[in-house]
Each structure stands twice: as structure tokens, then as C-alpha cells.
Amino acid sequence: MLAGEPADNSHLQAVTLPHLVVFTGSGISVESGIKTFRASDGLWEEHPVEKVATFDGFRDDPERVLDFYNQRREQIRRARPNAAHKALAALEQDGFTVSIITQNIDDLHERAGSKNVLHLHGEILKARSSVDARLRYPIKGDIRLGDVCDKGSQLRPDVVWFGESVPLFDQACTLASQADFFLVVGTSLAVMPAASLLSYVGVDTPCALVDPDADSLTPPGVLAINTTAGEGVPALVHQWRRQRSFALD
Known part of the structure; x- marks a missing residue:
């Protein structure tokens, strides 16, 4: 290469961090004082x-x-965003692709700093x-x-009231199918059709559920993490940010 010529970096590829899709329920907001x-x-x-x-x-x-x-x-x-909301926003700010599908009608994910939030059941504000x-x-x-x-x-x-359709469900299913890791936080997986989102996740995509009752709620093939959202989510995010991947110790 002659002096002054620009370097040819066409052989270098940008590092793309994996895509985390998070499905949250009321359990993530209860620590913010929302019943x-x-x-x-x-x-x-x-x-x-x-x-x-x-x-x-x-x-x-x-x-x-x-x-x-x-x-x-x-x-x-x-109410104010808690440690779980803030940890997910920090992961996104650190370069990870983070998509949040929430059953919650509050705006705590957005106030924490998350940019990609899909509200399945609407927005009370x-x-x-x-x-x-x-x-x-x-x-x-x-x-x-x-x-x-x-x-x-x-x-x-x-x-979205009982008996009404969930207009964003198809969009949520598409997001679930694109996940490199699917994380469920603070939901009993009992409310349909949202509870069926796991069936749209790729068969080889790792999944985990963070909830104090995770052992009794977790379907086969999903890792149960028996703790609150405020403890479990920041711990996972700390590990992922350090490793730059979604590997679990």
C-alpha cells in the first residue's frame, strides 16, 4: 500500500451483538409499587x-x-423504573439488540430508557x-x-380488555421468532394469547424465566431462575455485558 492511500478494510465485518427478546408481565413492575x-x-x-x-x-x-x-x-x-427495567435499558445502550414485548400497560420500560417496546395489552397513558x-x-x-x-x-x-383482540400479537410472534435468547420475566404464562409466544421461539433458541415461582411456572426446555425481577435480571445483564454474549454460567 502506498503512503497516503486509505486502508482497505472491506474484509473486516462489523461485530453484531445478539438479539435479546424479553417478554415481561406484571411481576417486573410490582417492585416499582404497581399492584x-x-x-x-x-x-x-x-x-x-x-x-x-x-x-x-x-x-x-x-x-x-x-x-x-x-x-x-x-x-x-x-411509580419509578426499578433495577430490572434499568438493566434491560443498559444492555440496549451497550450495543445489544433488545426488543421488549410486555403485557404491562405502564411506561416503566420506556422511562428506564428502552427504545423498542411493544405493548401487547395497550398503554394506559x-x-x-x-x-x-x-x-x-x-x-x-x-x-x-x-x-x-x-x-x-x-x-x-x-x-385491551377481556374478550377483545390483541392487535399487536402477530408482530410479537415475529419478534419472538427472531430472538437469539428469549427471556421471560414476571409472568405466569397463563394469559392467552400472549402465553403462546414461547411456541414461536426457534427450537434451538435458549430461553429462561425469571420469577420467584419459576420452578412451578416454567415449561420444559426453559431455564427456571427462581428470584425476583429486580435481582435476576440485573445479574443476567451483568454477565451478558461482560461476556458480550448470552452464554449462561
């Missing part, structure tokens, strides 16, 4: 699911449903039209009776 779906001391205790988490319940008593979600929204605004699901609006306060969309219909929380 789980069935918590005996949570907002659900005095509200039957069919009254506040179905379209029929909303049609029969929209004020009660709106008030229920207004309370939840305020609880979520007061948004409202949507009750006649056209495509009309969505960010909200800063509460949703009240009389708040309407551009088509004049009452606004409702942008969450």
Missing part, C-alpha cells in the same frame, strides 16, 4: 373484572370504568376512540365522561 392483576390489596379487589375490564362493563357504566383507570393511571405516574381503535391520543390527566375523539365518540383507555 399485580390479582393482588388482594390492589385496585382490582373491589372491582369484578367483568365490570371494569370488558367493553360490556364500559357500556353499562362508563363512569365507573373511567374512574378505575384514572386511579391506576395516577398510581403508574407515581393513552386514550382511544370507543368506535375507532386507530384514533389514539396521549393524555396528561384523566379521561372524563364527555371527552370525545375526532369522530365524536367517548374516549376510553387504550388498553
